[in-house]
Amino acid sequence: MEKLTGKIALVTGGNSGIGYATAQELKAQGAVVIITGRRKEAVEAAAVQLDVTGLVADQGKLEDTERLAADIKTRYGKLDILFINAGVLGGASIESATEEVFDYVMDVNFKGAYFTLSRFIPLLSEGASVVFLSSNTASMNVSNASIYSSSKAALNAVMKIAAVELAPRKIRVNAVSPGPTETEILNKAGYSDEQLQGVKAWIIDNVPLHKMGKAGDVSKMVAHLSSEDSSFITGAEFIMDGGMSL
Numbered sequence: 016m017e018k019l020t021g022k023i024a025l026v027t028g029g030n031s032g033i034g035y036a037t038a039q040e041l042k043a044q045g046a047v048v049i050i051t052g053r054r055k056e057a058v059e060a061a062a063v064q065l066d067v068t069g070l071v072a073d074q075g076k077l078e079d080t081e082r083l084a085a086d087i088k089t090r091y092g093k094l095d096i097l098f099i100n101a102g103v104l105g106g107a108s109i110e111s112a113t114e115e116v117f118d119y120v121m122d123v124n125f126k127g128a129y130f131t132l133s134r135f136i137p138l139l140s141e142g143a144s145v146v147f148l149s150s151n152t153a154s155m156n157v158s159n160a161s162i163y164s165s166s167k168a169a170l171n172a173v174m175k176i177a178a179v180e181l182a183p184r185k186i187r188v189n190a191v192s193p194g195p196t197e198t199e200i201l202n203k204a205g206y207s208d209e210q211l212q213g214v215k216a217w218i219i220d221n222v223p224l225h226k227m228g229k230a231g232d233v234s235k236m237v238a239h240l241s242s243e244d245s246s247f248i249t250g251a252e253f254i255m256d257g258g259m260s261l
Contacts, residue, residue, distance in 0.1 A: 018242040020045030023091050027051045027074050027131060028101030030061035032198035033148060036230035037098055038065050040238045046096060051083060074101040074127035075119075084134045093140045096241045099128045100148040102166075106159045117162050124166035129173055132188075142185045144241040147174050148233075149192040151256040167192070171252055178250030187249035189240050194256020196228040223258035 024041045028034040029050025038061075042048045048067040052058040055071045062069025068090075072083040087094065105120040107113065128147060139145070152160055153167035171190055178188040195218040206214060219225055236253055239245055254260060 017043075017045030018244070019096070019238065022046040022095040022241070023049075023093060024096035024098065024241070025049045025051070025087065025094055025135070026098045026100055027072070029065075029067075029098075030054070030057040030069070033193070033196065033230045033233045034098070034100040035061055035065070037100065037234040037237045038067055040231070040234035041096065041098075041241065042067055044238055044242070046241075047091075049087065049091075051101070074099075074131060075103075075123040076127075077130050080127070080131050080134050084138060087135075088138055092138075094135060094138045095140050095143050097132070097135055097139065097143065097145045098148070098237055098241075099131050099145070101127065102148060104163060106161075106163055108159050109161050112162060120162045120166050124163070125169045128170055132173070132177060136181070139181070139184070139186050142246075143187075144245075145177065145181075145186065145188040146237050146240050147171075147188075147190040149174075149190040149252060151192045151194040151254050151260045153192060153252075154254075155260050174252070175250045182249065187240070187245070189245075189248060189250070190252045191233055191236050191240070192252055192254045192256070193228055193233050194254075194259040195222065196230060196233065198230055218259075221259055222256065223261065226257060228255060228257060 024046040026034050026038045029038040030052035038048050038050050050067055051070050051072040053073045058069040058071050072079040103120055103123045105116045107116055147170050149170050150167040152164040153171050174188050174190045
């Protein structure tokens with residue numbers, strides 16, 4: 016069903032993985048979709064495949080976000096759906112952590128997401144929906160994940176405060192927190208084929224439902240939170256991890 020007909024939607028990091036799947040789902044439900052990403056070739060290829068608008072912007076750079084907001088204001092005048100999805104991985108023990116990795120992860124996952132919301136608030140229409148991509152690790156205590164987990168926990172705090180601040184305009188703000196999901200991120204982590212299979216087997220053993228999630232699972236939740244079906248939901252985090260965080 017086309018529940019989002021006429022809505023203008025922006026998906027950051029929409030050229031792959033969960034962002035790509037969500038852009039596809041939002042378009043299927045009738046929305047006009049814009050995707051962003053850091054890599055020009057990847058954004059352009061995804062935009063053609065999805066038949067959506069692709070704009071190059073690095074969420075970790077405030078000047079890119081401000082330029083993107085100005086561009087979308089000129090082209091569309093408003094936004095009805097904002098999915099702040101772009102993110103990066105990065106981990107180390109607290110003892111061995113470097114400032115370089117800390118800044119890299121925080122600049123995209125927290126600072127970048129924070130200022131994406133900040134700069135797009137003036138463009139959000141009354142009754143708009145904002146969804147952050149968080150992670151189940153925001154509420155878990157896993158070795159070597161302190162930087163990444165902290166970036167997502169901080170995001171969840173901002174989500175709840177934004178829900179309060181934007182409620183007078185009937186703008187709803189929520190977060191979706193996936194667990195292990197079948198995307199290209201694991202394939203890009205530098206594992207050999209044998210190591211990759213071992214990692215996936217370990218993950219599945221630690222998920223009560225004994226499987227990994229799919230990008231399409233998350234995309235449908237984002238679409239739901241962007242529709243009138245969730246008009247009374249705001250300030251909520253939806254953990255989608257097959258019970259892993261239990």
